[in-house]
Amino acid sequence: MARTDPQVNVRMPADLKGRLEDAASESGRSVTGEIVHRLESTFPKTLDWLRHNRAEEVHTLRVAVDQQVQRVSALKATGLLQQHDLLELGRRRLLLQTLESDAHMLEMMDDVRPDELIDFAEVGATPPISMEAHRNAKKAGT
Template sequence: MSRTDPQMKIRLPDELKEAIERAAESAGRTLNAEVVQRLGATFAVDGDVAALARQVEALTSQRDDAYRAIRALQGTQEALAQLTLAVADHATSSKTAGAQSTIAAARSVASALLAPLRVPSDGELSAINAPAAKRRRAANV
């Protein structure tokens, strides 16, 4: 900072001015340097908050895409389970030497494929995302 930098007058409550004076003294800065440093820091934080908000939005979108992909795969999972059960049924009807182990393995695979996987619906995702979207809109006001 130099003496040619623009100047500005502001009014401060006594308590705030005293707090700034104490902070300046503690940091070994002038009152002006303390105010400039603190104001500059707030603008840096604002930029960091905006960047974090963008990252949260991107991650939320990626999470929602992942949930949609999982739901799409659940249909495939169900089809594989049905196919596996059909293989077990076929092994049961054929009298091959390894039929019993094939049946047991097929039923085990089908059971694992049919195990419930909890994935939020699109409506639930909207409800999850609504508070964050509301906070982002309020922050942009």
């Protein structure tokens, strides 16, 4: 947040302020950042917001994967590599792959035809696993 953002003064019970401070500390945010994060999470998410947020998550996770790769390499070189280090790298890479796939789908959302979106929106219908599966089923006539 920039210093040019408007300021808002809020009164709150001391115990709530303490819980906010604890949560901010745990998440690595400032108290203001924690309040903004929690308020933002209560508003409906627009497609643009989702795209931006997912892109930030992908970037953050890429950095975490790179750091874990460096850690694993260093531990391997010293003969101190343990299974939990590899497991953590595997988890991070798997999560990164999932987030990148989500980010790609969000970017492709503008290319989805209105009739396809209506098919996805039908109440009671089981949505296809992916847009590709949906298009293939339509071509096959199922």
